[in-house]
Amino acid sequence: ALKSTLQTPRALLLYAGMMIINNALYLTFWLFLFQHKSTIGDWTLYDVLLLQAALMVGYGVMSSCTRGLCALDDILRDGSFDVFMIRPAHPLLQAAFSRSDPSAIGDLLMGLG
Numbered sequence: 001a002l003k004s005t006l007q008t009p010r011a012l013l014l015y016a017g018m019m020i021i022n023n024a025l026y027l028t029f030w031l032f033l034f035q036h037k038s039t040i041g042d043w044t045l046y047d048v049l050l051l052q053a054a055l056m057v058g059y060g061v062m063s064s065c066t067r068g069l070c071a072l073d074d075i076l077r078d079g080s081f082d083v084f085m086i087r088p089a090h091p092l093l094q095a096a097f098s099r100s101d102p103s104a105i106g107d108l109l110m111g112l113g
Contacts, residue, residue: 004100012102019106023056053111060108067099 006012027049034045068075075081075095084091084098 012105015102016106016109019103020110023107023110027052056107056111058111060104060106060111063101063104064108065100066096067101067104068096071099072096 030045030048030052033040034048038044063070072095075098081091081095084094087094
């Protein structure tokens with residue numbers, strides 16, 4: 001699924017770019033908030049940015065590679081899980097890696113940045 005996502009580089013750049021813009025606007029809110037207060041409940045701006053970066057990287061890895069887990073009910077409902085049952089590998093792993101989300105690559109890049 002990730003290979004098919006990478007075959008359309010313009011769409012990938014568009015999705016990832018829009019997610020980076022979305023995340024930048026979200027982090028701008030925290031920057032404005034911490035300009036007025038140095039700490040909020042013993043949390044500093046560094047703590048919030050570090051937590052947000054960890055969340056973005058975790059979600060980016062999970063969703064860009066294993067988006068099939070989030071769509072497992074659709075895979076089971078429409079009958080496409082049967083294709084994974086006849087293959088020798090474990091069907092749940094195949095279903096997990098069968099779909100990807102190109103916008104999650106933007107989360108991954110923003111979190112690493």
